[in-house]
Amino acid sequence: MKPCCWLPCRVRARRAPRQAAPELPVFLAAARAGRRPDLSGGEPELNKLTVTLLSALASTSVLAGPNDVLHLYNWSGSLSDATIKRFEKSCDCRVVQDFYGDNEEMLAKLSAGAKGYDVVFPSSFVIQPMVKQKLLQPLNKQLIPNLRNVDPAYLNQSYDPGNRYEVPTVLSLTSVGYNDVRLKKLGVDPTSWSVIFDPKVLARIKGKVTVLDSPREVFSAAMFYLGKDPNKATEADYRAAKDVIARAKPYWAAFSNASYLKELAVGNIWVALGYSTEFHQAAEDAKAARRPFKVAMSAQREGNELGVDTMAILASAKRPDLAHKFINFMLDGKNAAELTNLNGATNPVKTAEPFFRADLKANPVVNPTPQTVAKWTVLREQTPKERRLMNRLWTQVKAGH
Structure with missing residues (x-):
């Protein structure tokens, strides 16, 4: 894995937060452990209660202390x-x-x-x-x-x-998720960034592709496709990546940071540039719905960004x-x-x-070989000049310039 220090934030799968158990009085711990203090009165009963309470206090296995x-x-x-x-x-x-x-x-x-x-x-x-x-x-x-x-x-x-x-x-890997049945039928290879950027390949899946609405992610993927290291990109590399993105954009259905998970799972799109953990969730959803296809994911042989x-x-x-x-x-x-x-x-x-x-x-994405990991890069922090250039080029792409 190539070293560095910058990556965009990830979109996370959501579930209801786990609710912490409320504090219980120590006295209730005795009942929780199956002991019922006798409260009917009299010295013997009070002694029993005292023993029960002391036992509860001494037993950390019943309930952790307030500071634990x-x-x-x-x-x-x-x-x-x-x-x-x-x-x-x-x-x-x-x-x-x-x-x-x-x-x-x-x-x-x-x-x-x-x-x-x-x-x-x-x-x-x-x-x-x-x-x-x-x-x-x-x-x-x-x-x-x-x-x-x-x-x-x-x-x-x-x-x-x-x-x-x-x-x-x-x-998590910024990679490609896809509909296995559709791509196999069309003979499209998801293990290359050409499935996102090559107009000849995209012509077969036009309108069925989404990419992240994130300039850093998309520019980095385009640079991998061009054989460039995003961490060593020059201004010329950014402009070359912009041209690649601009040529591919007419074939894409949308820029999407969230909806691609659902769209993949129901079969509305066939290819997405996104996050491996999101592709996993889409695969689980498609399986649960008994779709006649699988949502699969693949690393790209040219290289990928690792989060x-x-x-x-x-x-x-x-x-x-x-x-x-x-x-x-x-x-x-x-x-x-x-x-x-x-x-x-x-x-x-x-x-x-x-x-x-x-x-x-x-x-192979979840459990990669060392050879695969060696192609993955954690992006370094951009300089202000690089960030301004990238954002300007991204605006031009989205505006159709």
Whole structure:
């Protein structure tokens, strides 16, 4: 994997937030454990009640103490209830989650002084801004022995040399999702960016293609198609990519950041430039609806952009001990695999593969070879000049100039 430090925020699958259990009085813990205090009066009964209450207080397995709470600030839908409950059992604590929709929302809230969270899940491109604002604390790697389970290909990236502040947890690929029946019938190859940019190929699927409404994503894909490295792009490369995009645009149905998931799942579009985790959700939806086709996904042989979400501990964390336990827990193979099985995300934990669902284990995007990973690039931060040029060219493309 090629190093760097910028990537756009991801559109996440949504589910209802997990509601934290309310605090229970310690007295109720006795009843929860199957003990019924005798309240009829008299010294013997009071002694029984005293013993019951003391037993409840002494038993941390009945109910975690009020301070044994880990607070997560997380993407919605990223963790299953089963994973959370298993961690709660292992640490004899409670987990309370709050959710955000994108990195900008998360960063704005924390920058404004929000407190009360222990672990946060920033994408790679906001790590350095968070470090500069002193929002993160360095990790104590002695408390994270499972760090050895992480594939070195995903460590020591330029956004956090030496992984001082974070460890990778979820990976998603900007790639191509497609209707397997339609493309096979037409003889269209989804493993090349030509399916998005070559007019000769697009002529066979005109009006059935969508691309992300994101200049950075689309320009980067066009540069891969042209054999260029987006992290080393010159002005001439940007202009060449603009020409490629302009020639392909008449064949596209729309620019879409969200609706492509549904449109793929119902069969209204046949090809989309989007995110691998979204393609996984579209595939699940199509399967549930018993569509006569599968939504598949493919990496492109010219190269792809890789998005990285991480786990980090906030400088204001009240329970860094529990935070380190949680990070170590999530780097265990079985626990890490549950992220992939839930969201179809590529996983940086080497020991997770044996626990993948069979269909995901066979998916070359979710479970890539080292040779494939070597073609994936995490985009660096653009200079202001590059960003202005790209946005100007993007405006011209969308205006038809």
